[in-house]
Amino acid sequence: MKEFHATKKDSLTPLDSTRTLNEEANGLLTLLNEMDPGEPLWSGDDLTTILDHQLQAPLIVDLGSMQGVDSEHVRQLASARGLVLRSFEDLLGHSNPPLQLLVLTKEFAKRNLISPRSAIPREVARILYFSCIASAMVHSRKVISQLGTDELMEGFSWCLQRPWLKPELQEMFEQAGGLLVKGGAQ
Amino acid sequence: MPQDPHSEMQQAPATHETRWSLVALAASPEDSSVNAMDELLQIYLPVLKGMLNRWPQLDESTKEDLLQSFVQKRILEKQLLSKADASKGRFRNFLFRSFQNHIVDECRKSANTKRSPGKENLVSYDEIQGGIGESSELEKAYNVSWVRNLLEEGCRRLEVECKQKDRMDLWVVFCERLKKPFLEGAVPMPYGELVELLDIESPSQASNLLVTSKRLLRKYLEDVIRETVNDPTEIQAEVQFLKKCLK
Incomplete structure (x- = not known):
C-alpha cells in the first residue's frame, strides 16, 4: 500500500501548540474578517502612525507635487515674512499661518480624499482637510471653506470622535467649534 | 515599482x-x-x-x-x-x-x-x-484545521505570485502585519520597522502595500474556496459559514 503522509502542507506553518483552540479560531476569524471588504482597512494605531507621518511630511514636497501648483510659489509662501514652515504640523500650529498655504493644503487633502489612488487613508485626509479650516478660524479668524455652519460643525465633530486624533488637533477643533457657535470667524 | x-x-x-x-x-x-x-x-x-x-x-x-x-x-x-x-x-x-x-x-x-x-x-x-x-471539540478542531489549510493555501499562492512578480515587499508586509500575527500568534511588526526593513518612504506606503496584499489574498482565498463548493455563487455564503464555524 502506498503510504500517505500528512506532512506536505502541514509543514507550511508549524503549529504553535501553546495556542488554545479558541485562540487559534479567533486568529483565523480575524484574518477572514480582514479579507472582508466591509471591514476598516486600518486600525486606530495605524492611523495614528500615518497621521503623525503626514503631519511631519515636508509640505513643500507634497504641495509642490500637486498638478497645477508651482513648487517655487509654495516655497516662497512657506518662507515669507521670516516663516520657517517645513511641515504640515508647523503650518497648522502656527499662530499666524499664511492663508494661501492653508488653502493649498486643504486642496491637497481634498484631492487625496476623493482619489482612489491616494497614498493617504481617507480618514487621515479628512482630518487634514478640516484641520486647515479649523486652523484658519482659530489663528486668523477666517473661514476658508464654502461649507455651511452645520456641515463644518459636523466635520469638526467627526474629527473629534476619532480616538486616534492628536491632542493638539483635538484642542484646535474644539476651539474652532466654539467659534462657529459664537460666529467668531468670517 | x-x-x-x-x-x-x-x-x-x-x-x-x-x-x-x-x-x-x-x-x-x-x-x-x-x-x-x-x-x-x-x-x-x-x-x-x-x-x-x-x-x-x-x-x-x-x-x-x-x-x-x-x-x-x-x-x-x-x-x-x-x-x-x-x-x-x-x-x-x-x-x-x-x-x-x-x-x-x-x-x-x-x-x-x-x-x-x-x-x-x-x-x-x-x-x-x-x-x-468531547465530540463538539473535535468538530471545532476539524473546522479550525480546515480554515487554517484554506488560508495557508491562499497564502501559498500569494507568496508564489509575489515571487514571480518580484513583489516581495507585498509578501513581507502581509506576513509581518497579518499572517504571522493571526496564523502564528506573533506580535505585528510596527509600521516604522517595516519602513526601515523595506527601505520605503512612509508608513502610509506600507499601509498601501498591506491593502494591496489583502485584496490579493482575498482573491486567492476565493479561488481556493471556489474549488470546494459546487457553484461559484456559493463562495460568499461559504465564507460566512466558515466564520460561523469558528465562533
Missing part, C-alpha cells in the same frame, strides 16, 4: 478540479483515479492531522496509525468515496463524520485488544479516550 500592483497581479493561478469532481474521479475505476486519490488525500490528510494535533496527549505514532488505518480500511478497502453524495452537503463534513466513526471503532477495537493479551494493539484506547475529549 508599478503604480498599481493589484492590476498587474490579477491573473489567477491555474485552478484545480472542484472537490466533488475530484471525489468522483478518485472513486471511479479509471486509471486516473490513483492520481485523483493522491491529490484528494494530500488536500484532506493535513486537515485531519491538524485536528489531531490539537491533542498533545496523542503521540505522533498514534496520529499516524489513525490516519493510515483510516486510509487503508475506510477509504481503500470499504471504498468510502463511492458513498459520498454531493446532494447531501459538503464533502469535508462527510469525511469528518467518517473519520470520527473510525476513531470510535479504533477505540472499541483497542479496548477489546487490551482484554486479549498477545494481540496487536494498534492504537491505545487510553491514549484516544483521554486525548480526544
Whole structure:
C-alpha cells in the first residue's frame, strides 16, 4: 500500500501548540474578517502612525507635487515674512499661518480624499482637510471653506470622535467649534 | 515599482478540479483515479492531522496509525468515496463524520485488544479516550484545521505570485502585519520597522502595500474556496459559514 503522509502542507506553518483552540479560531476569524471588504482597512494605531507621518511630511514636497501648483510659489509662501514652515504640523500650529498655504493644503487633502489612488487613508485626509479650516478660524479668524455652519460643525465633530486624533488637533477643533457657535470667524 | 500592483497581479493561478469532481474521479475505476486519490488525500490528510494535533496527549505514532488505518480500511478497502453524495452537503463534513466513526471503532477495537493479551494493539484506547475529549471539540478542531489549510493555501499562492512578480515587499508586509500575527500568534511588526526593513518612504506606503496584499489574498482565498463548493455563487455564503464555524 502506498503510504500517505500528512506532512506536505502541514509543514507550511508549524503549529504553535501553546495556542488554545479558541485562540487559534479567533486568529483565523480575524484574518477572514480582514479579507472582508466591509471591514476598516486600518486600525486606530495605524492611523495614528500615518497621521503623525503626514503631519511631519515636508509640505513643500507634497504641495509642490500637486498638478497645477508651482513648487517655487509654495516655497516662497512657506518662507515669507521670516516663516520657517517645513511641515504640515508647523503650518497648522502656527499662530499666524499664511492663508494661501492653508488653502493649498486643504486642496491637497481634498484631492487625496476623493482619489482612489491616494497614498493617504481617507480618514487621515479628512482630518487634514478640516484641520486647515479649523486652523484658519482659530489663528486668523477666517473661514476658508464654502461649507455651511452645520456641515463644518459636523466635520469638526467627526474629527473629534476619532480616538486616534492628536491632542493638539483635538484642542484646535474644539476651539474652532466654539467659534462657529459664537460666529467668531468670517 | 508599478503604480498599481493589484492590476498587474490579477491573473489567477491555474485552478484545480472542484472537490466533488475530484471525489468522483478518485472513486471511479479509471486509471486516473490513483492520481485523483493522491491529490484528494494530500488536500484532506493535513486537515485531519491538524485536528489531531490539537491533542498533545496523542503521540505522533498514534496520529499516524489513525490516519493510515483510516486510509487503508475506510477509504481503500470499504471504498468510502463511492458513498459520498454531493446532494447531501459538503464533502469535508462527510469525511469528518467518517473519520470520527473510525476513531470510535479504533477505540472499541483497542479496548477489546487490551482484554486479549498477545494481540496487536494498534492504537491505545487510553491514549484516544483521554486525548480526544468531547465530540463538539473535535468538530471545532476539524473546522479550525480546515480554515487554517484554506488560508495557508491562499497564502501559498500569494507568496508564489509575489515571487514571480518580484513583489516581495507585498509578501513581507502581509506576513509581518497579518499572517504571522493571526496564523502564528506573533506580535505585528510596527509600521516604522517595516519602513526601515523595506527601505520605503512612509508608513502610509506600507499601509498601501498591506491593502494591496489583502485584496490579493482575498482573491486567492476565493479561488481556493471556489474549488470546494459546487457553484461559484456559493463562495460568499461559504465564507460566512466558515466564520460561523469558528465562533
